[in-house]
Amino acid sequence: MSFLEQYNYWIVIFLMMSGFYIVIAHGNLIKKLMGLTIFQTSVFILYISISKVIGGTAPILDDRYTIYSNPLPHVLILTAIVVGVATTALGLALAVRIKEAYGTVEEDVIQEKDLQQEGSAE
Amino acid sequence: MLTGIYSLLSAAFFVLMDAVDVAFTEAAVGAGISTILMVTTLTMTGRYENRKLHHPVIALSVVVVTGVMLVIGTMDMPAFGSDMAPAQVHVGPYYIMQSGEDIDIPNVVTSVLASYRGFDTFGEVVVVFTAVIGVLALLEFSRKDNQVGERPAPMFQHKILRIVSKILIPPIMLFALYVQFHGEYGPGGGFQAGVIFASSIILYAMLFGIEQTRKAVSMPVVKILAALGVLIYGSVGIVSMLNGGNYLNYSVLAENDITGQHVGIIIIELGVGITVATAMILIFLTFARRIGKTNSNSSTKEGTA
Numbered sequence: 459m460s461f462l463e464q465y466n467y468w469i470v471i472f473l474m475m476s477g478f479y480i481v482i483a484h485g486n487l488i489k490k491l492m493g494l495t496i497f498q499t500s501v502f503i504l505y506i507s508i509s510k511v512i513g514g515t516a517p518i519l520d521d522r523y524t525i526y527s528n529p530l531p532h533v534l535i536l537t538a539i540v541v542g543v544a545t546t547a548l549g550l551a552l553a554v555r556i557k558e559a560y561g562t563v564e565e566d567v568i569q570e571k572d573l574q575q576e577g578s579a580e
Numbered sequence: 581m582l583t584g585i586y587s588l589l590s591a592a593f594f595v596l597m598d599a600v601d602v603a604f605t606e607a608a609v610g611a612g613i614s615t616i617l618m619v620t621t622l623t624m625t626g627r628y629e630n631r632k633l634h635h636p637v638i639a640l641s642v643v644v645v646t647g648v649m650l651v652i653g654t655m656d657m658p659a660f661g662s663d664m665a666p667a668q669v670h671v672g673p674y675y676i677m678q679s680g681e682d683i684d685i686p687n688v689v690t691s692v693l694a695s696y697r698g699f700d701t702f703g704e705v706v707v708v709f710t711a712v713i714g715v716l717a718l719l720e721f722s723r724k725d726n727q728v729g730e731r732p733a734p735m736f737q738h739k740i741l742r743i744v745s746k747i748l749i750p751p752i753m754l755f756a757l758y759v760q761f762h763g764e765y766g767p768g769g770g771f772q773a774g775v776i777f778a779s780s781i782i783l784y785a786m787l788f789g790i791e792q793t794r795k796a797v798s799m800p801v802v803k804i805l806a807a808l809g810v811l812i813y814g815s816v817g818i819v820s821m822l823n824g825g826n827y828l829n830y831s832v833l834a835e836n837d838i839t840g841q842h843v844g845i846i847i848i849e850l851g852v853g854i855t856v857a858t859a860m861i862l863i864f865l866t867f868a869r870r871i872g873k874t875n876s877n878s879s880t881k882e883g884t885a
Contacts, residue, residue, distance in 0.1 A: 463659030475647040483639035512661035516598045517688040527598035528672035529688040537704040544711035550621040551718040
């Protein structure tokens with residue numbers, strides 16, 4: 459019985475691990491950022507699902523309701539979403555600059571070029 | 581496109597979970613701005629990737645092991661929706677019980693965001709502002725002039741799109757203002773309003789070109805406004821200190837505690853809204869200008885006619 463009560467965490471773990479896999483397995487920097495975004499949304503879902511109370515309603519006070527979901531995780535996540543898009547934009551800006559400097563956003567090609575430069579400098 | 585759908589789905593999920601404010605933000609941010617940013621970056625960095633993966637087997641096994649360990653960890657977690665979970669018995673009930681008396685606005689999320697945890701929110705606004713400074717430093721000031729844009733012409737030749745958007749943009753802005761000033765009573769507030777306002781400007785930019793938008797929306801003014809929003813927020817804290825309270829304690833802003841709280845919340849939400857809106861506009865315009873510098877001049881002439 460208690461086995462199925464925690465399915466919300468499993469969904470979060472599945473999403474989080476998909477994001478994690480993308481981040482470590484792909485060499486493309488844009489893909490990595492997308493993986494990070496998926497990872498991030500899984501954390502959002504974790505917080506929001508924790509805040510849910512069965513039978514509760516949205517935390518906007520009204521005389522008709524007595525049970526509300528927990529407002530605190532909502533606050534944390536709604537600011538985190540906006541901050542998340544701003545920081546993702548910063549990451550994308552870095553990727554654009556890397557593309558301009560190296561002509562690619564593939565990690566291994568960038569490393570090769572770095573090694574070549576070091577070799578020619580010595 | 582898929583990220584847009586994903587965001588819309590998560591927004592629907594958040595509504596089911598009673599998190600209407602969060603759903604609002606996710607719908608505005610995820611379905612609009614973050615998708616546009618991803619697509620813009622992809623046009624700059626190339627749409628094809630190297631198919632080779634880094635040791636996919638090792639990566640997969642690391643991921644599976646971590647996942648299994650996390651699943652084992654969830655065995656000790658409280659059941660979904662339980663009202664006895666540790667998260668539900670600490671400050672959450674206090675906010676729900678007391679915010680009606682302390683602050684007297686119906687939307688508990690707004691009172692927690694702006695008043696109880698105002699310090700936290702100030703930090704978030706500063707992070708957004710810092711990210712914008714970073715984007716500007718990386719992309720705006722180091723532009724090479726010989727760069728050739730490969731951006732397709734703006735969509736002004738589609739008459740229906742142009743007219744419908746022209747009709748839509750003012751109501752979108754109006755709706756943003758409604759969300760801004762109605763955040764105390766329903767879902768909404770500075771974060772959502774800022775993003776919605778920015779999306780109306782972005783819609784304009786997509787139709788009439790970046791250069792045209794830069795004429796309509798003065799970049800120096802937008803930059804100053806971005807800083808001004810943070811300044812407004814911070815100075816509310818200073819004013820409450822000068823009035824003898826703690827930093828960001830709004831109760832001392834007026835004779836009556838509750839009026840003080842209302843005044844404080846409205847002012848700081850305004851600061852948040854200004855910073856978020858200008859931040860999103862700045863990020864989008866800097867990204868878009870990077871690709872479409874050369875070919876938008878010729879195409880925007882007809883857009884105004």
